[in-house]
Amino acid sequence: MSLQQSTSLPVRTSKTTVAHPLAPLSAQEIHAASTLIRNQWPEKTDLQFKVLTLEEPAKAEMVPYLEAEFKGQSLPSIDRRVMIAYYIRKTRIQMLIFSIVNLSTSTVESNVRLGPNVHAAGDGEEILDIERLALEDEGVQAEIAKLQLPEGTAVVCDPWIYGSDGVGDDERMYQCFLYMRDPKNTDELDSNHYAFPLAISPVLSAVERKVIRIDMMPTGKDNTIKPTQPWKPVHANEYIPEAQTLRTDLKPLQVLQPEGASFSVTQEGTSQTLEWQKWSFRVGFNQREGMVLYNVRYDGRSVFYRLSLSDMSIPYGDPRHPFHKKAAFDLGDVGAGVMANDLKLGCDCLGSIQYLSGVLANDQGEAEDMPNVICVHEQDGGIGWKHTNYRTGRAAVVRNRELVLQSIITVANYEYILAFMFNQAGEMTYEVRATGILSTQPIDDGISVPWGTVVHPGVLATHHQHIFSLRVDPAIDGHSNRLVYDEAHAMPRSDFNPHGTGYYTEETVVSQSGGYDLNPDKNRTFKIQNANVLNPINHKPVAYKIHAPPFQKGIADKESFNYKRAEFSDRNIYAVKYRDGELYAGGRYTNQSRGGTGVRSWADRKDNIVDDDLVVFVQFGINHVPRIEDFPVMPCEIIKVSLKPVNFFDRNPALDVPPSTQEFNKSTLLSETHKQPTVEGIVGGGNDLCCKTTTGSKL
Amino acid sequence: MSLQQSTSLPVRTSKTTVAHPLAPLSAQEIHAASTLIRNQWPEKTDLQFKVLTLEEPAKAEMVPYLEAEFKGQSLPSIDRRVMIAYYIRKTRIQMLIFSIVNLSTSTVESNVRLGPNVHAAGDGEEILDIERLALEDEGVQAEIAKLQLPEGTAVVCDPWIYGSDGVGDDERMYQCFLYMRDPKNTDELDSNHYAFPLAISPVLSAVERKVIRIDMMPTGKDNTIKPTQPWKPVHANEYIPEAQTLRTDLKPLQVLQPEGASFSVTQEGTSQTLEWQKWSFRVGFNQREGMVLYNVRYDGRSVFYRLSLSDMSIPYGDPRHPFHKKAAFDLGDVGAGVMANDLKLGCDCLGSIQYLSGVLANDQGEAEDMPNVICVHEQDGGIGWKHTNYRTGRAAVVRNRELVLQSIITVANYEYILAFMFNQAGEMTYEVRATGILSTQPIDDGISVPWGTVVHPGVLATHHQHIFSLRVDPAIDGHSNRLVYDEAHAMPRSDFNPHGTGYYTEETVVSQSGGYDLNPDKNRTFKIQNANVLNPINHKPVAYKIHAPPFQKGIADKESFNYKRAEFSDRNIYAVKYRDGELYAGGRYTNQSRGGTGVRSWADRKDNIVDDDLVVFVQFGINHVPRIEDFPVMPCEIIKVSLKPVNFFDRNPALDVPPSTQEFNKSTLLSETHKQPTVEGIVGGGNDLCCKTTTGSKL
Structure with missing residues (x-):
């Protein structure tokens, strides 16, 4: 059967209540959508579903809907659509197929083969299969045999997305890194294998699902490859608690909310709306981004249309083959949703907790429950504001209560703890905590290299960057917004400034789409304004400003694939005119991507973005130069981006918080x-x- | 009686137990010291004590003492000395007198008049007196009369340190800013007068204690001074809770530690030692710096000799007279100790709290109790580390417990919440929360100026900077330390780096004292190392790195007094060779100072600081461009500086924290x-x- 536009085949869908247009797909919808696709193909065609997720309605449809919803008016009808990317298994040259399915009409609106060098993400089934195939391969086993490992030693395989170097990498592949578990503790399945990296790296075809090459790693100061030698014993380095002598002097600390929490969640099918301290928003969850917030309002006023972590680039600094291809895009290459942990009360979350669960599609196009992928709770954020009148001695003080929506993702070795946080002063903070285990590689004894840190005998943790992109689709009192930045400048000496002390701020309007940078030396501060809505007191446009820490941008050179693919990694801020579907800063398909499909390319359109519907991508990051303290598991490294009101209110919005007593x-x-x-x-x-x-x- | 070196007169001191050499002065010691000074002068000489505080022992004495103390050996004897600065009241030309008193020998070791342009800080008695005198002055009252204020309206005076402009300012003066309270609510003593600024600014002599001039403020866009006009009614803007319609939907959140806290405090006279989760240190408290930590150790290993907030510069951006002189040094001009709030359970501190109190000297040279100036508590810092083995599904997770020592200071309109925080991963964080009320001035209706924000009708809040200096006197495994910085650089393309992806770090040793800057574009990271102590695994020097956010340095030009006086405000890092007594980055006497006595001057000695006893001053700051949301009281703006171990331990030091269950x-x-x-x-x-x-x- 040929691929064509708008083929239509009826499918049985259970006619239940109409889902909210932004609600994630339900299990029934997932099944209906994959069934519609299956029906496009001969029976027993073996499909591998890679993406099967809500195709969000066009904003042109959604904005009037949300307005009507807010005003309690009758709601326009919006068709439910599904975005699907899939392969046909066991085809020699796999091409990714992209479909849009309309569930409301039970039609396949589009079903097209994508071109070369467009590859889908890894999925759970595939990655576990690659692990198994790598370890079962005879060539790999022969190489492992040369290590003469102690009887019973387990070898572990971490499949990595292949990366891009343009050298024979048109096919979708996996680069696998091998480790072993502690031979002295063979029963411990949670023994930390990253303390025992091996120099053997099988490469597998994701299409044929077989080993196509075995790379050997350099382990010295240069790129010399040495033949596999018998393994020399080294001690373990475990992170599990039973391997430690635990501290005994930590007293419990409990957070109680005897009257319950101050937020409320309204469940509507697969979608949840949340209300807390004048904030309200809708929570979505999808395979790629994990948590998504929609229609974020404060006291009924629109602030953001949509907030999500858009992308993440993690390039490594070791230039030697095969390490130079370690350049992960954890969201595009796997997905923050599919990797989300099932959070546990008292373990991942302290206090009075409500969990939100998700539903995602698996490789079969069927629903899988994702329980407890988001925890919602309040936390005390210390003092919110205080003033003491020294004349009367009277202090007025309130605490800063925060609402936290937390999701934790496991990306093989690493963990990211991702949280949206709101406070009572109208501020939204996105927090990333990087933790988990360093991706390690073997290094010869006594060697030291300037692109990594020895974290255990024979174990090198290579320098790498984590560059995140937070997508902010603003709606500051409406959808006609602009991006501006303030800078502070010294006044020149004059009769007006005779002592050289004066300074002033100057506002620059960002007139067209592009990439822009912070400049702490000028206190450059980006603000998203609505120039049509002026503050009633000082007549400044209402705005939210962006607080983001400066960071070292992507270091790889501009001809490298790292630069070309991570289209967000070179600028603190990208601003573009809104277009439907442009959600992912590195492009929709990051796996072995070639670049040219992300936010840098969209910005190059040089669209007018003044008083228009614009989208701002805020980048932040860590250059992770490992310390030995980061092993065998790293203490959280915390980065925060905040969006804070500037002349949006007419005074401190937390003024009405009850006093702290x-x-x-x-x-x-x-x-x-x-x-x-x-x-x-x-x-x-x-x-x-x-x-x-x-x-x-x-x- | 003449001033001379080493005069000696006996004085009655109660021979009690010997105080720890770093213990703050006790009430008895304060009395003994001021008595020794009084005895230098004819009876009834009216002394005004400005500083009377512990003169800390020379480090050369203190280091062997602390070593002996740590090892449980017999302790060397160290004399107790007191640093005193005082005036003789009612002298026409007041000169500050600086004395060192030895309490152990009951001798005045030094008692010298300081030169011109050296002025002491304000003190409580003096500031309250200046307020009263300004308001009682007939000329001021005549000017106020022109406002034709409603019957019963209270006028309030905020005395400001005079600042420096070199124009007739050799004498010590106060510049007062006047406000009124809401005329419609005259009984409310806590009505926010910063919503009603007046354009009348009396200048008083601190020596003669009388009004010497009345400055009128410009209120338009230029520096035109207009005659005082009748006041035009404007509404109030209150921060007190009874003036608000309070939120009713905030549920209580309580922090319980049913088994008590995990820290212990040992009180020794006026000094306290604290132990918590392998950390130990001694807590001091003095008039200038407030909290000081000494002899900070982790698991017995020395990390810091001394930690304190050293200085703070707050220059304002309005260049017009008299605003150009608004450039406060809150620590040197008044003192973080003397301004410390008496903290209240459940209001300033949440959870299980222990309070520490202090004793300071007043203007009479007598002790005043400062109750509850520091609160000590533990808090939950979210997840400390986590890893999930995706193969077994087993998660290992610990929470990050933090110990907080918090002190809050009120500087007339502003509040600073200052905290040392320690965690279980060997990290120390210094946190500043800026809150309180903006210092305001009148502005004509309908006017907007680029050096300030209208925050209420007729009220301008001028842009200003807060530049802080944290003094870190390191002792990383001993006192022979060095400052280095790492930068990350791209590798050039070569056969070794064929794909342009490689990068490496390079370490530079800071060889001599000086000022140094951050560079986020190179990920420049400063570390304090002990090159004599190598990590047992990777043989790198043990170190602590400095995480400090970049900020806009002092904007005033290099010829300005703001630049000359705030000797720390132009660099992220200053590093100097240790010298006794060099504690305050802006110099010992900041009030109307001329510069040349702070850390920039010390750094100019170009001392060798490699493998020597060095001190690092870490600067951080906010350029506070006011938002209307910062009025009538501002939500906390938070800045943090962290010191984190780098290859100091042999693995994650929080590995032994019990799992989160x-x-x-x-x-x-x-x-x-x-x-x-x-x-x-x-x-x-x-x-x-x-x-x-x-x-x-x-x-």
């Missing part, structure tokens, strides 16, 4: 001499100790 | 549909849910 907070006074709490007369005691007594400074 | 953390599962907790079978239930079940990602 002992009656409310029920803290405990520890005695001066030891650790025991003395609670008499304090817990549940009088109220408002801090706000009426003379508590000021000595001034 | 529900048994330990006792979280609560909220039901899916609403806010009520469902606790059955969860709280206090089975153990270790997260660590043994298959909970992995879908991969």
Whole structure:
């Protein structure tokens, strides 16, 4: 059967209630969509579904819908569409097929083969199969045999996305890295194999699913390859608690909300809306981005149309074959949704927790439940604001309560803890915690190299970058927004500035789509404004400013595939005119990609973005130069991006937060001499100790 | 009586137990020291004590003492000395007198008049007196009368340190800013007067204590001064809770430690030592710096000799007289200790809290108790590290417990929340939260200026910078340390780097004292190393690295007094060879200072600082371009500086933190549909849910 546009075949769909247009696909919808695709092909055609996810409605349809919804008016009807990318297995030259299925009409609206060098992400079934095939391969086993490992030693395979170097890499492949588990502890399946890297790297065809080459790694200071030698014993380096002598002096710390939490979740099918402290938004979850927030409002005012982590590039610094191809795009190459952990109460989340679950499609085009992929909770963020009138001694103080939506993803060795955080001052923060285990490789004894750190005897952790792209689709009091930046400049000396102390800020409008950089030396601050809505007091346009830490941009040179593929990695800010479907800063298909399909390319259109529907991609990152302290598992490295109101409100929006009092907070006074709490007369005691007594400074 | 070196007069001191050499002065010691000074002068000489604080022992004495103390050996005897700066009141030309008193020998070791343009800080007695005198002045009252304020309206005076412009400012003066309280709410003493700034600015002599001039402020776009006109009514803008319609939907969130906290405080006279999770240190408290930490060790290993906030510069951007002189040094001009709030349980601190109190000297040279100036508590810092083995589904996760020492200072309008934070991964973070109220000035209706933001009708908040200097006196495994920085560079293309992806780090040793800058584009990372102590695994020198956010340095030009005086404000890092007494980055006397006495000058000595006793000053800051959201009280703006181990340990030092389990953390599962907790079978239930079940990602 040929591929064509708009083929239409009826399919049985259970006619249930109409899903919200932004609701993730339900299990029934996933089944219906894959069935529609299967029906395009002869029976028993073996399809491998790579993406099967909600095709979000065109914004032109969605904006009036959300407006009607907000106003309680009757809702326009919007067709449910599904975006599908799939292969036909066991075809010699696999071409990815991209389809749009309309569930409302039960039609396949589009079903087209994509061109060369367009490859889908890895999926769970495939990666586990590649692992098995690599280890079962006779050539690989022969190479492993040369190590003369102790009886019973387990060898472990981490399949890596192949990367791109333009050398014989048109076919979709996997580069596998091999490790072994501690031979002295063979029963421990959670023994840390990253402490025992091997120099054998099988390459497998993802299409034929077989080993096509075995690369040997250089382990010295240069790129010499040495024949496999018998393994020399080295001790283990475990992260699991039973391998440690644990601290015994940590006392429990519990977070209680005796009256429950301050947020409420409304479940509508697969979609959830959340309300908390004047904030409201809809939570989505998909295979690629994981958590997505839609229609983010504060006190009913529109702030963001859509927020999501768009992309992530992790290039490694070792230039030698095969390491030079270690350049992962964890979202595009695998997916933040599909890698999301099933979060556990008391382990991943402290306090009063509500979990949200997801449904994703597997390689068979069938639904898989993803339980507890997002935890929602409140946390105390320390003091929110305080002032003491030193004349009266009276202090007014409120605490900063935060709402956190957290998702944790495991990307083989690494973990990312991803969180959207909101506070009572109208601020939204996106936080990334990088943790997990360094991807390691073998290094000869006594060697030191400037592109990595020895973290264990014989183990090198190579320098690498983590460059993230947060996609901010703003709707600051509506969809006509602009990007501007402020800079602070010294005033020249003059009669007006006779002592050389004056300075001023100057605002520049970003007139067209492009990449833009921070400049801390000028305090350059990007703001998303609505120039049509002015602050009632100072008549400045309402705005949100972007706080993002500067970072070292992608280091690989501009001719490299790392640069070409990670189209977001070279600028702090990319701003583009909105187009439907342009969600992923590195392009829709990052696996072995060639570049030219991401945000840098979209920005090159040089669209007008002044007082238009624009989208801002905010980049941030870490150049991870490993410390030995990052092994065998790394303490979280935390990066935050914040969006904060600037002249959006008419005063501090957290002014109406109830004061912080002992009656409310029920803290405990520890005695001066030891650790025991003395609670008499304090817990549940009088109220408002801090706000009426003379508590000021000595001034 | 003449001033001379080493005059000696006996004085009665109560012979009690010997204080620790780093213990802050006790009330008895303060009395003894001021008595020794009084005895230098004829009876009834009216002394004004400005500084009376511990003169810390020479490091050459202190290091062997701490070593002996650590090893449990007999302790050398170190004399207790006091640093005193004082004036003789009612003298026409006041000269500051600097004395060193030896309490152990009851001698005045030095007592010398300092030169011109050396002025002491403001003190509580003086500032309150200046307020009163300004408002009582007939000329000021006549000017206020022109405003024709409603009957009963209170006028409020904020005395400001005079600043420096070199124009007739040899004498010590105060520049006062006047405000009024809401005339419609005259009984409310905590009405926010910063919403009603007046254009009248009396200047007072601090020596003669009288008004010497009344400056009128420009209120338009230029520096035209207009005659005082009758006040035009404008509404109030209050921050106190009873003036708000408070949110009613915030549920309590309590932090409980049923077994007490994990830290212990040992009180020794006025000094406290603290132990927590392998960390130990001594806590000091003085008038200038507030909290000081000494002898900071991890698991017995020396990390820092001394940590403190050294200085702070807050220059304002309005170049017009008298605003151009708004350039505060809150620590040197007043003092973080003397301005420290009396912290209240449940208001300023959440959880299980221990308070530390201080004793400071007042203008009479007598002790004043400073209760609860530091709160100590633990907090949950989110996940510390996590890894999920996707093959077994087993997750290992620990939370990051933090120890916080918090002090809050009120500097007239502003508040700073200052905290040292330690964690279980060997990291120390210094956090500043800027909050409180913007210092405001009047502005004509309908005017907008590029050096400030209108935050209320008729109220301008001028742009200003906050530049902080954290003094880090390191002792990384001893006192022979060096400062180095790493940069990451692209490798050139070559046979070794054929695809242009390689990068490497290069370490540069900072060979001599000087000022140095960050460079995010090169990932420049400063580290304090001990080159004599190598990591046992990778043979790198043990080190701590400095994480500090880049910021816009002082904007005022290099000929300005702002630049000359804030000797730390132009560089991210200053490194100097240690010298006793060089504690304050802006110099010992910042009030109306002329420069030349701070860290830039010390750095200019070009001392060798390689493998020597060096001190590092880490600068960080905010260019505060006010938003209307920062009024009438600003949501906390948070900045953090961290010091993190690099190859100091042989692996992740938080590896031995007990796993995060529900048994330990006792979280609560909220039901899916609403806010009520469902606790059955969860709280206090089975153990270790997260660590043994298959909970992995879908991969």
